[in-house]
Amino acid sequence: MIETPPLVDQHCHGVLRTELGLATFEARLTGAAGPPAAGTTFFDTQAGFAVRRWCPPLLGLEPHCAPARYLARRRELGPAETGRLLLRGSGVGAYLVDTGAPGDLTGAKELARAGEAQAFEVVRLESLAERAADGSGTVAAFLAGLGGAVHHAAASAVAFGCGAGTGYARALADDPSPPGPGEVRGAAGRWLAGRAGGGPVRDPVLLRHLLWSAVSSGLPVQLHTGAREPGELTGFVRATEGLGTQLVLLGGYPHHRHAAGLAAAYPHVHADLGPALAATGARAAAVLAELLELAPFGKLLFSSGGRQLPELHAVGALVFREALGRVLGGWVADGAWSWRDADRVAAMVAAGNARRVYRLDERG
Amino acid sequence: MIETPPLVDQHCHGVLRTELGLATFEARLTGAAGPPAAGTTFFDTQAGFAVRRWCPPLLGLEPHCAPARYLARRRELGPAETGRLLLRGSGVGAYLVDTGAPGDLTGAKELARAGEAQAFEVVRLESLAERAADGSGTVAAFLAGLGGAVHHAAASAVAFGCGAGTGYARALADDPSPPGPGEVRGAAGRWLAGRAGGGPVRDPVLLRHLLWSAVSSGLPVQLHTGAREPGELTGFVRATEGLGTQLVLLGGYPHHRHAAGLAAAYPHVHADLGPALAATGARAAAVLAELLELAPFGKLLFSSGGRQLPELHAVGALVFREALGRVLGGWVADGAWSWRDADRVAAMVAAGNARRVYRLDERG
């Protein structure tokens, strides 16, 4: 058996504080925007089956029990106790909590208490911009407020993040360089003028400005790649090489081999095991093995991508631990790897790489 | 052992009625347009090996016998008896027959009789257009004839289809919306004027018109993706969401994970297990497992893609059944899935999903 230390979950969100019915629980199981197709259910997915495998035993039920039975037990315990049991059963020692997701979710400290773990904050750049815009009347005030917010966040958070939905990757593919001050002022003016009622940042110049502000702060930057080919990021990766800022590519399935290739080619690029593990369930070991083809073992980080449901945090961690043990253990059994190396790599991917990249031990 | 009901082969063509020599048989084994390279044979492919594994026993020979021996046995039995033995040995209960392929092939009814199975028709949109053009002197007559043909087909067929070779995917990537009546008339006029001697539909406006006519009919639409990234279809997928028409993506290897991702993200999109199974033979279980990562289990449909050679129908079905049993059985053995769920999912993918999507039970 491969031994892994308590995991560092390098990217997750908070969990919901409210009770959930069968349909509201089901709707949060996968990333789909709408309801399931007529005649189907989101429980009939690898994510659904993985939740039914791993979570019922943590709540005192048989694995693979029916969804209705699981939800009944969940209601019996209440959302707080359910969260505590799931998070504490997952073997995670530290969470990096992305506080940019909408909804009434627990923050970093509350997640830490529930999971008896450390928690650190990851600040979303687009949230900083939107909050700065909400509080500013002029372009100059907005840009000054944004600069202050980035500076302030750099002191308290362990990383910045930028979401795939903003379109930043396309913006960087078109021009990976930092925009000049005049360009930024112009873009900010246009965005603020057109922004009635709190619209999100989608302006390519502002997104580039945000990312380069983050790069200047020296904090690692988490780049969500969604399902896009990470090749779009190559220009930005080249432009930021040697500046001392670490980039962490989040997600990437089914392009995870490309993400691993970027991590192999550039010293400041890291790849994420990510939510593809919980989403692919019984196939997690196969997907993880593909990532482990090209990614240097010191450049790969675990995350659950868990959001809203503590089930997703727990399943991400449990699926990962089992998949890692199976993959590395198989290589040891074949004679391809030594036990000693396998244990060492497991510790790196599970926790050590994240502790080094985010300097967690300096944060306490 | 995972139990599967008689399969629904949701996409195949008819079989040849004529006898075949070694070279003419070989030429139909794979999708290659030309002859094999000097010094090589199409029998030395996964498809060739899969035929030699699965078909000889159905004709009373040893598996893996030499191609010449197999062809001799085939001639001994004659094409009709060969077809009956192969089709009846494949465990297929219903065929959806795409009648748009050229050549002297059996139609749906004849395939049904040979295979002792149900058969339903899938109508190719490009064939409807070409037939309407053959019988019309004017643009108005062509468009009226085409409208009538779509309407008529919607009453008798179970689905429409559109071939990858038409270039419809590129047309939809450029503009996914339905063209206006004036645009359609202009495009029809240009196509008819330039069409000496029965040329195929390649006009992007006419292809969009055909697809939107099919969408309006309410019948499911089978979209052949060939080896192209299905991302080109995203605009059309978005434009047709919520209209009540089901889209089924056919093929997609080596982009099958993307196709599965579209099926996960949009309620009206389905993915196909397809001809990649027979084409990859000994690797079919591995390819199937990749599709089963992200595709909701209620959105995945079996097909053989069989065409011309009944061997391809039979191998598609037999390879699929073995691969499904191996993949799901492995997950049960690992404790990742329950037996009960595995049997249920096998029945869905093998037949139930197709019966629901194409409303086969209403057609009888």
Place this chain on the structure above:
Amino acid sequence: MIETPPLVDQHCHGVLRTELGLATFEARLTGAAGPPAAGTTFFDTQAGFAVRRWCPPLLGLEPHCAPARYLARRRELGPAETGRLLLRGSGVGAYLVDTGAPGDLTGAKELARAGEAQAFEVVRLESLAERAADGSGTVAAFLAGLGGAVHHAAASAVAFGCGAGTGYARALADDPSPPGPGEVRGAAGRWLAGRAGGGPVRDPVLLRHLLWSAVSSGLPVQLHTGAREPGELTGFVRATEGLGTQLVLLGGYPHHRHAAGLAAAYPHVHADLGPALAATGARAAAVLAELLELAPFGKLLFSSGGRQLPELHAVGALVFREALGRVLGGWVADGAWSWRDADRVAAMVAAGNARRVYRLDERG
């Protein structure tokens, strides 16, 4: 056990003649341009683990010994004896040596002597052009010199090659056809005029001219695909079909399934097992199995891509042989393939296909 004959390594470079320290050895283990990230080492990669698994036993050490111990043993033996032990232990019978890589590397004859094997030369087109430019004062002299060099190389080498870094793939995607004489003269004039101090060929017109010159020679052409989608080459593949020249796609991971698809679709296209095997180490069998999905078994060729370190030549060969045995042996155990077929395919991929494509037996 699957039997394989002595391998033909259809693409490698020479090895360094100088002694290496730990850091200089490490820097050559992977394709990364710069140093490893702080806190990481290139030994912690599949390539590093594969070297530590396969090479120490060839030098009399335990597998998986520490890098420092391995390097100490290497220094003890000296670079020449190390090279001899590694190359002779790898089971390679013939090398095709690409002489276009920079650095003080052994040539074909020296590699042959060290490895007790045959060796043949592969000439890089860009090197021919750069050498012709170095020795010419005028456009006319350059083009005449280049024509003569191609003609001369065709008589002594077994293939031409073109490197991914030249950008030839993009040039062919934009226009796959041979440029006219006037175009070539113009491009040559511009390149020579701007070429102070021996710059490399990056001009799209000259690259197309080089490739079409190679095609005219009738010798096989090795096209390095790097990590690019080989779809860019489709136009050139179509334009060269039926001309009698064989194309061999080198590399291609993670797009190897696409490369296999091109080899399946076009009679003159071949795919390479390539350096992805040594680079993915414990995963080599999985990657090889993916290539064996669509590639006709007569169109797949082994290579190590070894360069500078004889470890890479040896690991490529040893990893390949083990992976091939495991993949084909597994299919035989499953009943999917017969032993006889598996042995036959192993011999083709290991050596027979390369001997046929490069006509090695006519070269002696």
